[in-house]
Amino acid sequence: MIEIREREAYRVQLFLEEADQNQKAIVFCKTQLHAAVVRDLINQMKESSDPDYCARVTADDGALGEQALREFQDNEKTIPTILTTSQKLSTGVDARNVRNIVLMRPVNDMIEFKQIVGRGTRTFEGKDYFTIYDFVNIFDHFADPEWDGEPIDPDVCGKCGSYPCECEKTPQLCKKCGQRPCICEKEPCAECGEIPCKCKKEKIQIKLGRGKTRQINHMTETTFWSADGQPVTAEMFIQELFGKLPEFYSSEQELRDIWSDPTTRKGLLERLDEAGYSIESLKTLRDLVADPKSDLFDVLEYVSFEVSPITRAERVKAAESQIFENLSQEQREFVEFVLSHYIEDGEEILNQEVLPDLLKLKYEAIQDAIAALGSSENITNTFIEFQKYLYSVLSA
Numbered sequence: 001m002i003e004i005r006e007r008e009a010y011r012v013q014l015f016l017e018e019a020d021q022n023q024k025a026i027v028f029c030k031t032q033l034h035a036a037v038v039r040d041l042i043n044q045m046k047e048s049s050d051p052d053y054c055a056r057v058t059a060d061d062g063a064l065g066e067q068a069l070r071e072f073q074d075n076e077k078t079i080p081t082i083l084t085t086s087q088k089l090s091t092g093v094d095a096r097n098v099r100n101i102v103l104m105r106p107v108n109d110m111i112e113f114k115q116i117v118g119r120g121t122r123t124f125e126g127k128d129y130f131t132i133y134d135f136v137n138i139f140d141h142f143a144d145p146e147w148d149g150e151p152i153d154p155d156v157c158g159k160c161g162s163y164p165c166e167c168e169k170t171p172q173l174c175k176k177c178g179q180r181p182c183i184c185e186k187e188p189c190a191e192c193g194e195i196p197c198k199c200k201k202e203k204i205q206i207k208l209g210r211g212k213t214r215q216i217n218h219m220t221e222t223t224f225w226s227a228d229g230q231p232v233t234a235e236m237f238i239q240e241l242f243g244k245l246p247e248f249y250s251s252e253q254e255l256r257d258i259w260s261d262p263t264t265r266k267g268l269l270e271r272l273d274e275a276g277y278s279i280e281s282l283k284t285l286r287d288l289v290a291d292p293k294s295d296l297f298d299v300l301e302y303v304s305f306e307v308s309p310i311t312r313a314e315r316v317k318a319a320e321s322q323i324f325e326n327l328s329q330e331q332r333e334f335v336e337f338v339l340s341h342y343i344e345d346g347e348e349i350l351n352q353e354v355l356p357d358l359l360k361l362k363y364e365a366i367q368d369a370i371a372a373l374g375s376s377e378n379i380t381n382t383f384i385e386f387q388k389y390l391y392s393v394l395s396a
Contacts, residue, residue, distance in 0.1 A: 005041075008034075009045075011135045013045060014133075015027075024072065024100070025099065025101070025102055026085065028102065028103055028107075029084055031357065033345070033357050034086065034105070035058055036345050052068075053079060054080060056083070057069050058085055058086055060346060063283060063292065073095045101117065101132045101133070103132065107138050238285070241303055246304075252307065255297075255300060260388045262351055265347075265351075266352075285299055285303075289303065291310075294310065294311055295315060297391060319392065323390060331382050337362050338350070352383070355379070355380070
């Protein structure tokens with residue numbers, strides 16, 4: 001369930017006002033969609049001018065999420081400064097300079113609670129403590145004598161005499177430009193001289209059967225796994241996938257028909273997963289053969305039929321006249337809301353299981369959604385029907 005947006009906005013505002021916004025933080029959210037909402041709110045309210053200040057790292061973010069996590073773990077880098085997540089970062093993340101843990105979801109399991117708190121306990125030069133921001137009242141987990149003994153009396157601030165300290169905080173200024181937020185000019189790329197880098201990535205040709213070839217943007221250190229569980233290169237994975245996909249659909253139109261319906265799309269992805277081609281591996285492949293902001297549909301379409309991928313934003317722009325043609329004003333506003341999340345977060349937003357969360361996020365209460373859009377059946381039909389037009393778009 002996604003929390004009421006106004007409440008989340010208030011929580012984000014409180015956190016950003018209290019915390020040093022230059023310090024790294026991890027925000028634990030209820031769901032992947034909730035993590036996307038909190039990420040957007042943080043980026044709207046932040047002092048930093050960097051668009052990548054806050055990033056989401058969840059199972060659905062694939063290679064982009066892993067890249068954001070690697071940069072977050074790099075103690076020499078300051079962007080991204082904040083990560084939002086649901087379950088992915090509760091264990092196994094070694095980011096030593098995390099100064100803030102933000103809890104926006106309940107944690108009922110004591111072991112998981114300790115693991116989450118453990119994200120802040122890593123030692124780092126100049127780090128004497130870290131701060132937990134608890135918005136869901138789970139602090140009583142600390143009252144566990146078997147964990148760290150009986151609680152000690154709090155240390156009162158020597159200046160203001162309060163606990164927690166109520167002294168006015170002086171924002172830390174950038175050591176180079178002396179400003180907050182930092183206005184230092186970024187270094188241009190050593191090769192192209194541009195900010196951001198505009199170097200074209202090397203295209204690598206992969207030979208397939210029947211005289212076919214496909215291009216990938218660049219080689220990567222990522223290891224793929226074959227259907228029988230063996231580590232393989234990206235080239236071998238694409239060759240194997242190319243030979244296997246005809247078992248799932250026989251034409252581009254059949255793929256389009258399957259993908260445009262949430263139920264049959266889910267069935268296709270499940271059968272691909274059973275055959276050894278998980279959603280995660282397809283997302284990793286997306287970074288090689290398409291744009292990270294493309295739809296997984298574009299990955300399958302390119303590998304099978306060599307149709308050039310387009311981004312999700314381009315797909316929406318090309319289809320919007322058909323999508324909105326027969327919708328009421330209320331339906332149009334809801335579909336526009338869904339499409340904005342689709343562009344930002346990917347095709348998982350179009351899964352039927354996500355519909356209740358989208359309705360609560362948009363209308364706060366299902367009853368309000370029904371009042372605006374009609375019966376539950378009408379809402380479901382609207383949600384399914386517009387996807388047929390979205391995926392009728394022919395790629396570039």
